[in-house]
Amino acid sequence: MTGMSGNENRPMTVSEKIFSKASGSPVKAGDFVLANIDLAMTHDITGPLAIKGFYEIMKDREEKKVWDPTKIVIVFDHQVPADSINATANHIMLREFAEEQSILNYDVYEGVCHQVLPEKGHVLPGNLIVGSDSHTCAYGALGAFSTGIGSTDMAAVFATGKLWFKVPETFRFEVEGKLPKHVYSKDLILHLIGDVGVEGARYMAAEFGGSTIHSLSIPERMTMSNMAIEMGGKTGIIEADEITANYLKERIMYYEFDPYWKSDEDATYVGIKHYDVSDLEPQVACPHHVDNVKPVTEVEGTKLDQIFMGSCTNGRFEDIKIMADIMGDEPVAKGVRLLVVPASRTEYLKLLKAGYIEKLMNAGAIVESPCCGPCMGGSFGLLGAGEVGLATSNRNFKGREGSPESFVYLSSPATAGASALTGEITDPRKV
């Protein structure tokens, strides 16, 4: 894919470039544009309402067809396998819609949407992607502008392939330094969210850059981009580089790297913050807000009832490997439930082959098949009143994982692994 030519020589952020291409003329932050959508993702929770809205829009048309079936992906992940008759009805509705509209990218329970789309090569740098899920910002890890939208907006996208946007301003997070041992990109993103707060990047493109970011693997970048919404960001974009290109070459037959999809030097930012991570400690987000972030040393010793290792934030092979490695051959502490839910079928199979699933099961973990799992108090693994959970996911709102009287802490897989051995929040550097 080639970039826009003739940007009036005005330096642009990568997000401005993407909106310029998507709307057909050079734009700047603050402009209102009608943009062409490259890819639309929906899932089993928000999809049914989008379909109803689509038929409502189409009610007077003879041909009720989506704008482009090849640009729609439908994922079954929040309630799979169906945990209620209502969930089954939603799944049936989505399957029938996909069949009727010739949408081929759907079903088979591949895993959590935000893992499945990049993994299957649906995401490219420079794309404008929308998904009816707030963590759609995750695909920014590959240099796409991707953002969450509501079901009714999705209905309009199904019908027209276009959507109105106000081109967001960009806030740049410039990160330098080498992450210390046992400190990961999850600790970094929690630290940034704790620093700027849940509204710190409201309606902005959060752009993560600097040598630390560009040394991260794609799974590590995905963890960061995924959580941009937790600082209010429209997206969490990381300019594509060689690491991105290598990830894509494994997935897309004729992928060619296009260096255009980077912010120009002298592009206009609404703010730039600099960080040095050389001394960063493992971080924990404490109940009930994602920006209530503390170094692990301030909360170690907090007794746990359950640990959830999974989600679109940290449910990949690399994450679960970190947990398994830190646990060694030691068992899960008595009295704590360790739920491990790989983010996709592919990640699960890699873990199986490498022996990590067996290792974790021998340690006492309960391993479930890929889905959102307990992340949003879904199909299983709910916390009871007064119970305390530690999760590698992205939200710790009141009642997020079950009872409104429960408590959820968020951490990296390393902290979760160390804590599984002791049954209390534990500093992974001390294991």
Ligand SMILES: CC(C)[C@H](C(=O)O)[C@@H](O)C(=O)O
């Ligand atoms: C169910 C869905 C609408 C929701 C979201 O948009 O984020 C969920 O995925 C979540 O993480 O809370």
Ligand code: SF4
């Ligand atoms: S894993 Fe959690 S955060 Fe991710 S899409 Fe599912 S419910 Fe949302």
